[in-house]
Amino acid sequence: GAVTACAPSEGAVAPSPAAAVAPASPGAGASRGTMGAPGIGDPDFPSDGNGGYDVQHYDLRLSYDPASRKLAGSATIEAKAVQDLTSFDLDLHGLAVSRVTVDGGAAGFTRNKDELVIEPGRRISNGDRFAVAVDYSGVPEPMRDSANLGKYGFISTPDGAFVTCEPNGAKTWFPSNDHPSDKATYDFQITVPEGLTAIANGEMTGTPQTKAGKTTFVWREKHPMASYLATMTTGKFQVRTGTSDKGLPIYAAVADSFHGSLDQLFTETGKITDYWSTVFGPYPFSSTGGVIDDYAAGYALENQTKPIYGGFSPEPTIIAHELAHQWFGDSLSIGRWRDLWLNEGFATYAEWLWAEHAGQYTADSAFRRYYANAADPMWNYPPGTARASDLFGSAVYNRGAMTLHALRREIGDDKFFPLIREWTNAHRYGTVTTQEFIALAERVSGKNLKELFDAWLFQPRRPAPIT
Numbered sequence: 001g002a003v004t005a006c007a008p009s010e011g012a013v014a015p016s017p018a019a020a021v022a023p024a025s026p027g028a029g030a031s032r033g034t035m036g037a038p039g040i041g042d043p044d045f046p047s048d049g050n051g052g053y054d055v056q057h058y059d060l061r062l063s064y065d066p067a068s069r070k071l072a073g074s075a076t077i078e079a080k081a082v083q084d085l086t087s088f089d090l091d092l093h094g095l096a097v098s099r100v101t102v103d104g105g106a107a108g109f110t111r112n113k114d115e116l117v118i119e120p121g122r123r124i125s126n127g128d129r130f131a132v133a134v135d136y137s138g139v140p141e142p143m144r145d146s147a148n149l150g151k152y153g154f155i156s157t158p159d160g161a162f163v164t165c166e167p168n169g170a171k172t173w174f175p176s177n178d179h180p181s182d183k184a185t186y187d188f189q190i191t192v193p194e195g196l197t198a199i200a201n202g203e204m205t206g207t208p209q210t211k212a213g214k215t216t217f218v219w220r221e222k223h224p225m226a227s228y229l230a231t232m233t234t235g236k237f238q239v240r241t242g243t244s245d246k247g248l249p250i251y252a253a254v255a256d257s258f259h260g261s262l263d264q265l266f267t268e269t270g271k272i273t274d275y276w277s278t279v280f281g282p283y284p285f286s287s288t289g290g291v292i293d294d295y296a297a298g299y300a301l302e303n304q305t306k307p308i309y310g311g312f313s314p315e316p317t318i319i320a321h322e323l324a325h326q327w328f329g330d331s332l333s334i335g336r337w338r339d340l341w342l343n344e345g346f347a348t349y350a351e352w353l354w355a356e357h358a359g360q361y362t363a364d365s366a367f368r369r370y371y372a373n374a375a376d377p378m379w380n381y382p383p384g385t386a387r388a389s390d391l392f393g394s395a396v397y398n399r400g401a402m403t404l405h406a407l408r409r410e411i412g413d414d415k416f417f418p419l420i421r422e423w424t425n426a427h428r429y430g431t432v433t434t435q436e437f438i439a440l441a442e443r444v445s446g447k448n449l450k451e452l453f454d455a456w457l458f459q460p461r462r463p464a465p466i467t
């Protein structure tokens with residue numbers, strides 16, 4: 001029988017059936033059709049995520065000791081079956097699993113590379129809700145993947161951990177359906193040695209409790225979140241909390257060596273979040289924030305509610321980029337990685353909009369500066385199809401941003417900005433595709449924009465100049 005891959009949420013991209021292949025199971029016969037697929041169906045990342053179920057909620061209880069680098073975790077995952085399941089997978093990279101239960105009953109499990117294959121003791125039928133609990137421990141190993149991804153996932157530091165998981169590093173610290181097309185809410189309970197701070201997404205739901213030299217921090221992200229945006233960044237941090245002018249709670253934290261940047265991070269984060277809410281529509285989450293760790297990653301990541309900056313004090317344009325991602329990437333998520341321009345093109349365009357707002361340079365001048373360089377390799381890289389081997393290529397960022405500027409010039413500001421607000425409103429907390437954006441742009445503007453989008457997103461050459 002056909003294997004149905006996970007249909008994560010309304011509006012999600014239909015997973016490619018070709019990728020939804022059940023793991024080889026000689027002689028499984030009738031049961032073969034009810035094994036959850038080892039991948040969710042992303043054509044470029046075939047083993048990322050899993051088929052057969054849709055996660056609703058992660059409850060993560062974690063304890064981390066920077067001295068031994070040992071993580072001990074107990075993860076409870078509430079999910080809904082989207083097919084009958086005799087077995088299903090979670091993604092988990094390394095770490096030793098000691099026990100798995102499904103709805104409280106012992107379950108069988110095996111490991112196959114980064115797949116944790118679970119055989120529930122009971123029958124799970126299409127539509128059932130079930131809870132799978134996994135106890136595990138070990139020294140997390142970050143991903144050190146292909147081309148331009150560098151090191152990501154759970155990265156230990158001398159005093160804690162720097163945790164940035166895009167695109168598929170959540171599996172380095174918790175068993176997950178590690179793909180942005182299956183979003184869920186999260187509870188975190190993180191225990192670290194006394195004196196350290198544990199930072200996760202959303203808001204703290206109580207005062208940290210210290211007992212026997214250890215402090216436990218409790219965080220909750222009550223809005224749906226993609227697994228790559230989850231964090232448990234820990235270490236020695238200085239923290240400032242308060243609210244923005246519009247009354248949104250702000251949580252800013254910096255490693256000791258960045259103490260001089262705490263107030264600026266706090267202030268700019270509040271100011272920029274408030275400004276974006278006038279440009280992009282209402283802020284989608286319950287708090288904003290930022291974290292500067294002293295791990296020199298050289299990049300930032302838009303962790304939900306708390307972008308993280310790896311070893312540098314960010315310019316306001318970078319804060320503007322990461323906060324724009326709260327709308328583009330975090331609230332509206334992509335269903336497959338090749339659509340990444342919907343995150344990075346929009347966030348890069350937001351840098352230009354912020355620079356213009358702050359009186360530094362105009363979006364138009366940024367566009368023209370890039371356009372002028374006919375030899376830029378980005379003209380050979382159509383950003384509408386981000387490549388797995390070069391996911392974060394400059395075309396995805398800069399040519400993606402140029403696409404939005406070309407669109408803005410074509411339809412005018414009086415259509416462009418309402419379009420953006422309609423986009424974030426119609427798909428809030430959902431999963432989006434490029435085709436949906438093109439369709440909405442045509443509807444809002446009343447224009448046929450197929451050629452414009454084709455030239456900017458899908459052709460391996462520099463488009464004709466804009467007027």
Ligand code: ARG
Binds near residue numbers: 149167300
């Ligand atoms: N989304 C991030 C940003 O542009 C980039 C993440 C890079 N990821 C990586 N594994 N190097 O803000």
Ligand code: ZN
Binds near residue numbers: 321325343344
């Ligand atoms: Zn970005």
